[in-house]
Amino acid sequence: MRKHIVAGNWKMNKTFGEADDLLNDIMTKLESTTLDANTQLIVCPPFPYLEMTSDYSDDSYFMVGAQNVSDQEVGAYTGEVSAAMLESLEIDYCIVGHSERRAYYHETNEIVARKVDQLLKHGLKPIVCCGEVLEEREANKQFEVVKQQITEGLFHLTPEQFGEIIVAYEPVWAIGTGKTATPEQAQEMHAFIRSLIAEKYGNEVAEETSILYGGSCKPSNAKELFANKDVDGGLIGGASLKADDFIGIATAF
Numbered sequence: 022m023r024k025h026i027v028a029g030n031w032k033m034n035k036t037f038g039e040a041d042d043l044l045n046d047i048m049t050k051l052e053s054t055t056l057d058a059n060t061q062l063i064v065c066p067p068f069p070y071l072e073m074t075s076d077y078s079d080d081s082y083f084m085v086g087a088q089n090v091s092d093q094e095v096g097a098y099t100g101e102v103s104a105a106m107l108e109s110l111e112i113d114y115c116i117v118g119h120s121e122r123r124a125y126y127h128e129t130n131e132i133v134a135r136k137v138d139q140l141l142k143h144g145l146k147p148i149v150c151c152g153e154v155l156e157e158r159e160a161n162k163q164f165e166v167v168k169q170q171i172t173e174g175l176f177h178l179t180p181e182q183f184g185e186i187i188v189a190y191e192p193v194w195a196i197g198t199g200k201t202a203t204p205e206q207a208q209e210m211h212a213f214i215r216s217l218i219a220e221k222y223g224n225e226v227a228e229e230t231s232i233l234y235g236g237s238c239k240p241s242n243a244k245e246l247f248a249n250k251d252v253d254g255g256l257i258g259g260a261s262l263k264a265d266d267f268i269g270i271a272t273a274f
């Protein structure tokens with residue numbers, strides 16, 4: 022049975038003290054919460070807080086992920102953080118190709134592919150984002166767009182490598198807007214993504230791949246989103262900044 026995953030993407034939020042408070046709140050809340058045994062929580066704080074977050078994680082409660090990684094191995098790349106550095110901090114996951122990186126930092130599918138390669142080389146599991154913008158959905162191009170993102174970003178991998186991948190479908194028009202995809206829209210796209218994976222790597226790999234939904238997911242809508250057979254969890258932005266909401270979503274399975 023593939024894993025249910027709820028990953029919190031803090032984005033560029035929280036000072037050190039605030040991050041510490043949030044982690045404390047999450048831990049306190051988790052002590053009185055029973056998560057489904059198949060549910061994996063992942064917290065993705067900004068780079069400076071990765072180590073502190075790891076100190077809170079004892080692997081059974083939650084795992085730690087980064088929000089980005091360099092597409093280069095090592096050297097003169099000012100301001101970049103490499104997969105080897107994340108590996109040396111024992112970070113387990115990393116988000117790649119988030120729509121904000123694509124829109125503001127010109128991250129192309131080609132760059133996403135190189136970042137995925139770096140992460141796999143260093144033993145991290147990539148959480149790879151895809152999703153269409155509003156104009157693309159209005160023009161009914163969402164399947165074409167997502168297919169191209171998945172094909173160009175991921176389909177150079179071997180089946181074994183693909184087994185490490187988590188996919189996150191995040192319709193850009195739903196991110197931080199309060200607008201959520203309907204459960205039907207989410208299921209339709211998740212089933213489509215799974216069919217692409219099955220075509221390329223076979224049914225077994227496709228059935229094992231966790232596909233997360235992202236975009237204004239909150240405790241009040243998580244249950245109906247997660248009830249769909251191809252929705253295996255969520256990548257949570259705004260609602261991951263409050264312990265109650267984050268854990269509320271994690272218990273929605």
Ligand code: PGA
Nearest residue numbers: 196197236237257258259
């Ligand atoms: P949101 O962000 O939950 O605030 O919409 C989701 C994401 O960007 O991962």
